[in-house]
Amino acid sequence: MKGVIEKVKTSLLPPLGGGGALIVFRFAFGIMMFLSLVRFAANGWIDALYIQPKFFFTFYGFEWIKPLSATGMYAVFAIMMLASLFVAFGFFYRISIITFFLLFTYVELIDKTNYLNHYYFISLLSFLMCFLPANLAGFKNLRGLRGFIFIIQLQMATVYFFAGIAKINSDWLLHAMPLKIWLASKSNLPLIGNLLTEEWVAYAFSWCGMLFDVSIAFFLFNRKTVWYAYAVVVVFHTLTAILFPGIGMFPYIMMVCATVFLAPLTPRRGGGEVPQNIWNVINLKTALKTSPIGGGLVGTFFLIQFALPFRYLLYPENLFWHEQGFRFSWRVMLMEKAGTVFFTVRNADGKLFEVNNRDFLTMQQEKQMSTQPDMILQFAHHLADVYQSKEVYAEAYVALNGRASQLLIDPKQNLCEVQDGFANKSWITSPALVSNVQLSMTKQFSN
Template sequence: MINRWLFTHIDNSALIIFRVFFGFLIAAEAIGAIFTGWIKRTMIDPEFTFNFIGLDFLQPLPGNGMYFYFAVMGIFGLLVMIGFRYRWSMIAYTIMWAGVYFMQKSSYNNHYYLLLLLCIIMSILPAGNYFSVDVKQNPLLKKISMPRWCLLVIIIQLWIVYTYASVAKFYPDWLDYTVAKNLMAGRAHYPIVGDILQGHWAHISVTYFGILFDLLIIPLLLWKRTRFIAFCISIFFHLFNSIVFQIGIFPYLSLAFSVFFFSKEKIHRIFMKKKEFYTASEMVIPSYKKFVVPIMTVWFLIQITLPVRHWFIPGDVLWTEEGHRMSWRMMLRGRSGITNFYILDKNDPEAKRKYINKTNYLSRKQLRLVSTKPDAMWQFAQHLKEKYATEGKDIAVYVNSKISINGKEQKVFIDPEVDLANVPWNYFSTNPWIIKYNRE
């Protein structure tokens, strides 16, 4: 039964055309980062970056090095698109994108994490076996079919992402339109649609359409009777997100996934008429069979359990942020706050706490991060400690922070008597210096 599900061969037109779309989009992501100024704002202008804790060795290249870094990524993306040294090009892009993802959190986005997962998956899939430079150079690589597991791994991954994105929205501030109202208020200046988005009906639509779309889109695309209407709804949904939220390539990447849901015959007829269509449905047991099931099992267990880890950490994740990242908690809340840092020279018994002007150390984007996110506060405290250590001083760093979630009343966020420069960061449990409150 498992062998039949995983190793029966099906036509590979969907995977081949997706590789072309995917390669173009990841190249656009890399090259666009250069010309939009994203690299300059995120990696060149700042004095230092807020990398994922424990990965301090990941630092931006000096000078204009990151421009060259992203240019090389763009080239690898184009090589993926045309299928030149496909496997190595995809692996190279994956490694480089992982470096970017873990190197900085100022521009953290769930979609960046999704792109990392997709890069890993695409590095494994046989997406270069047709309509590629590799096949032109070596016809023996040519294949018109692929094992079914190649399709299943994509669909299951997407189903997990969308389902968690929907379930996370079932909380009061989303259901009473508070989040939608705040999101749309930030778009009031948009021409034509800005005023429309401020209407109560728009807030209701965004709230419940968001829940229902994420929850139902994969099943509706899988069912033949609802597939076309679901695809039309997807076009509207993703173009709306692209225009209103301006989230780069990801709405178009999401639309590109549709090729995996339409019938193999239709995808072949629309995109690859000249390709021979595979109909044999052979079950071919590969030499790597003993690795497929364990690897897929471990992969999807991680994908299923990682987003629920916050339930095992004390406190409300909306407040503490502990367990928020890599959990598909997309656009669920707005955080604002006032956070001030003070240092104290521990070797001077008469010293008093001294206010630190954050603008002397941080970019505008980093200021927003360090004002509301506890891990960034801790990292900035470590940075100050290292900075003053070069002057021969041993300092304590204290934080006065008040945070508001979704525009509600500000509350004290960090214990002001805890020296953040000299406490560890707890990776797998709560950090006790984050003040917890009962869920409202």
């Protein structure tokens, strides 16, 4: 009987010590992506996000990325779905994963309205997977294989660790914001609902969340704690999925991808030298000797990722307010930020009038734009084009993490006169500026 079970097991589950660990990961990733794409399509989001909008907020430097026609966009998603299934089953693996990576990244670059950290994560992960020998079941060189698994683990660890670092700020730790607002809004949940309105619960969640994010990767890397840590990962993400259904597939993707830490270091069968500790695997000297180019590329890839979250230090004032250097930094769930923007354009006759944003933007686009200065600038330039105007002003009111709403940018700044770029946007208000510019629309209109 025992023998039969063992046989069934080995036929269903590949020998994990060999290429099996990668096969399991590849399969889980492919299926997860397929399901995510099906959900995306079923929600009508292909149409809502890539076909309905008349204007798209491109990323700086990627203005040349344009959406295709409706048929084209549906085709892109259909190909992505197919590619993710091919990846799952190892069918034309290399070409499939490259196709998936390129198309997914293309779609994400179309409109920054839709930027989500976990989409960025998927782009990075699928990029790495382009180089993985994930189609080789009988991979014999265990040392090399460990290296590949480690790369995926390191990518996971990067997400957790930097998400944790980002939570070390006064709003999150000292004011339990924005969780205080968000948890209280979930008071209708069964069992825990009443608890969520308690202030101390918001503090407990904030601190636990920060500690979890900062430390979990270390416990996952440690062979002694990996199973406990994975259990905590499951509990943590299940809780976030229940509390914040709005974050979509993210918890599930993380739960599935974190299984890569469970890959055993001892092969079930097959030989090879078995490293007992992860640090034996990433012997930099050996890695560079075996593949100097590959090692260098992977090193650069991660160095860039480690540096990006700190680029905000190059800008003055509050990152959450101006959001310069906010994206691509694993800053998740950090802000309850809402806003509204009134755009005023001077037409050819010299008359000022207010534009209806919804004539040009979808509700989702308007919502995202209203709190992000770079998007406000992009839209202002678009309005200037549409109305052949040389004067566009934006009066933007934003509330951040429970504070009263205030002007986000200088409403007297003609946005036609400024260009987007990496330089500090001095027209974004700082606390000092706010008191000086209390705009009177009456005054502006009587100009």
